[in-house]
Amino acid sequence: MKTKESKIPEATIKRLSTYINCLERLQVEKHPVISSEMLGEYCQVSPAQIRKDLSYFGEFGVRGVGYDTKKLEAEIKEILGLNYNWPTTVVGVGKLGLALLNFTLFSQHGFSITAAFDNEPGKIGTELAGGIIIQPTSAIEDTVRDRGILIGVITTPADAAQKVADQLVAGGIQGLLNFAPTKVKVPEEITLRNVSITSELDNLAYLMTQKKKTRRR
Amino acid sequence: MKTKESKIPEATIKRLSTYINCLERLQVEKHPVISSEMLGEYCQVSPAQIRKDLSYFGEFGVRGVGYDTKKLEAEIKEILGLNYNWPTTVVGVGKLGLALLNFTLFSQHGFSITAAFDNEPGKIGTELAGGIIIQPTSAIEDTVRDRGILIGVITTPADAAQKVADQLVAGGIQGLLNFAPTKVKVPEEITLRNVSITSELDNLAYLMTQKKKTRRR
DNA sequence: GTGACAATGTGATAATCATCACACAGTCGT
DNA sequence: ACGACTGTGTGATGATTATCACATTGTCAC
Ligand SMILES: NC(=O)c1ccc[n+]([C@@H]2O[C@H](COP(=O)([O-])OP(=O)(O)OC[C@H]3O[C@@H](n4cnc5c(N)ncnc54)[C@H](O)[C@@H]3O)[C@@H](O)[C@H]2O)c1
Ligand SMILES: NC(=O)c1ccc[n+]([C@@H]2O[C@H](COP(=O)([O-])OP(=O)(O)OC[C@H]3O[C@@H](n4cnc5c(N)ncnc54)[C@H](O)[C@@H]3O)[C@@H](O)[C@H]2O)c1
Numbered sequence: 001m002k003t004k005e006s007k008i009p010e011a012t013i014k015r016l017s018t019y020i021n022c023l024e025r026l027q028v029e030k031h032p033v034i035s036s037e038m039l040g041e042y043c044q045v046s047p048a049q050i051r052k053d054l055s056y057f058g059e060f061g062v063r064g065v066g067y068d069t070k071k072l073e074a075e076i077k078e079i080l081g082l083n084y085n086w087p088t089t090v091v092g093v094g095k096l097g098l099a100l101l102n103f104t105l106f107s108q109h110g111f112s113i114t115a116a117f118d119n120e121p122g123k124i125g126t127e128l129a130g131g132i133i134i135q136p137t138s139a140i141e142d143t144v145r146d147r148g149i150l151i152g153v154i155t156t157p158a159d160a161a162q163k164v165a166d167q168l169v170a171g172g173i174q175g176l177l178n179f180a181p182t183k184v185k186v187p188e189e190i191t192l193r194n195v196s197i198t199s200e201l202d203n204l205a206y207l208m209t210q211k212k213k214t215r216r217r
Numbered sequence: 218m219k220t221k222e223s224k225i226p227e228a229t230i231k232r233l234s235t236y237i238n239c240l241e242r243l244q245v246e247k248h249p250v251i252s253s254e255m256l257g258e259y260c261q262v263s264p265a266q267i268r269k270d271l272s273y274f275g276e277f278g279v280r281g282v283g284y285d286t287k288k289l290e291a292e293i294k295e296i297l298g299l300n301y302n303w304p305t306t307v308v309g310v311g312k313l314g315l316a317l318l319n320f321t322l323f324s325q326h327g328f329s330i331t332a333a334f335d336n337e338p339g340k341i342g343t344e345l346a347g348g349i350i351i352q353p354t355s356a357i358e359d360t361v362r363d364r365g366i367l368i369g370v371i372t373t374p375a376d377a378a379q380k381v382a383d384q385l386v387a388g389g390i391q392g393l394l395n396f397a398p399t400k401v402k403v404p405e406e407i408t409l410r411n412v413s414i415t416s417e418l419d420n421l422a423y424l425m426t427q428k429k430k431t432r433r434r
Numbered sequence: 435g436t437g438a439c440a441a442t443g444t445g446a447t448a449a450t451c452a453t454c455a456c457a458c459a460g461t462c463g464t
Numbered sequence: 465a466c467g468a469c470t471g472t473g474t475g476a477t478g479a480t481t482a483t484c485a486c487a488t489t490g491t492c493a494c
Binding site: 013014016017018020021022025042043044079080081082084086094095096098099100102103105106109110111150151158174175176177181182183189191193195196197198199200201202203204205206207208209211 | 230231233234235237238239242259260261296297298299301303311312313315316317319320322323326327328367368375391392393394398399400406408410412413414415416417418419420421422423424425426428
Binding site: 035036037047051052054055059060061062063064065066067 | 469470471472473474
């Protein structure tokens with residue numbers, strides 16, 4: 001029990017990401033400096049929580065004054081590793097995949113999508129905005145390796161997710177973001193995150209149902 | 218401190234949603250019954266966690282045997298309120314909005330999208346697959362009220378999110394799912410969830426950076 | 435019927451995370 | 465130069481959530 005340091009709550013990381021968004025907006029609105037109190041207003045987090053979150057990584061504010069919005073944004077990006085360039089690929093160029101491929105704001109966070117794959121003959125060879133050409137899934141392994149792609153985003157139907165994940169891993173991918181509603185299995189050393197949009201809606205439905213119930217009594 | 222009952226962890230609700238997915242797959246694969254151990258395998262949750270999650274709501278298993286996949290799925294859907302029909306609308310028919318509008322699996326969870334809005338003249342009046350006609354945002358309030366729409370999904374750019382939220386609320390919406398990277402403010406009684414795809418990627422980048430660091434030492 | 439067995443349901447325990455409260459550091463006006 | 469003031473950084477405290485361990489209960493073979 002010597003190598004501590006990674007005692008950082010998962011929830012803290014999530015919040016850091018939202019701080020970035022707020023700080024970007026604050027700069028646009030010409031606020032060079034902000035207190036944890038105000039920042040808390042903006043992103044709906046308690047001031048104490050913000051200070052605690054940041055304190056895990058160092059001291060970024062000036063006592064009696066607050067935080068330099070521009071500097072703090074840069075610091076958080078550094079913490080999250082967003083100053084690095086992350087070559088990324090999307091597998092499954094369907095409705096969701098296309099939305100991600102055309103989403104320009106990812107580049108601001110250091111993600112550059114440099115390849116796309118699908119298995120539908122009609123789609124293969126199509127050129128997307130940005131000059132990316134859809135490749136067949138058979139090319140996943142080689143392309144990932146050759147271009148040093150580090151992050152793979154899976155937007156295929158659920159039954160294809162595991163196969164695609166295996167191919168990405170074979171090519172040497174290091175991180176996977178899976179949108180398919182199934183948990184894929186990957187080796188220990190691969191970082192994996194599942195995101196489920198449906199479960200967000202489910203959650204909403206639950207909260208609404210609860211609220212309705214309490215209102216009734 | 219009498220009215221307890223809603224002591225259910227947020228994380229539990231999230232997991233319930235993933236259990237549904239697994240249970241659906243298990244039925245397709247002809248497993249009529251499953252143990253918490255096996256279900257844990259499938260959705261990467263510890264068996265004890267699954268049992269605890271379910272125990273908040275009742276007893277759904279048979280000791281010595283396990284859970285009836287079909288029944289359990291129905292029970293969880295009941296718990297989450299997914300057996301109810303939730304009239305839903307999407308505001309901002311861009312790339313992401315379109316993906317959601319065309320996503321057929323939502324209906325299986327009780328969500329039926331019955332209206333769509335945008336403010337771009339070129340899009341207004343367009344008929345989408347499913348027969349939904351894109352309406353101008355000026356019609357939000359009336360349409361939401363007239364059709365009794367309960368859930369609003371916001372997929373506009375960030376700077377339009379608050380305005381759109383206000384309009385939905387004015388129409389009597391009860392729940393909001395916000396995809397724009399800004400926190401909107403709504404009255405207490407409205408249920409609100411923000412979902413940030415970018416923050417999922419940020420999170421992935423952080424985890425990968427950490428892993429790289431520990432590997433180095 | 436009855437006993438061996440298998441997997442649930444749950445109180446107790448441990449770990450994680452958020453909140454609080456305040457000492458302390460930096461700024462600014464005079 | 466100094467004192468009043470403001471807002472940070474953080475140990476202590478409290479709340480929430482996950483894990484453990486096992487007593488309990490229904491099943492099934494004989
Ligand atoms: N709103 C949404 O669109 C939404 C919401 C929640 C979850 N999801 C999930 O995201 C995934 C994609 O959803 P979508 O709406 O874009 O579906 P889609 O059908 O529009 O797109 C799927 C794409 O994957 C391709 N594909 C199929 N099998 C493949 C394979 N073996 N290898 C490579 N490509 C393959 C198809 O050709 C298609 O282009 C699904 O798993 C879905 O459940 C989508
Ligand atoms: N992959 C993604 O597409 C992605 C990922 C993460 C977050 N987001 C967020 O989701 C939102 C939508 O993203 P997108 O890629 O679909 O953008 P988009 O530009 O394709 O779509 C936005 C749509 O909203 C409409 N719109 C603009 N102002 C409006 C208003 N006042 N009222 C109603 N409609 C209005 C536009 O006409 C357009 O159709 C954005 O806030 C974006 O940051 C998208």
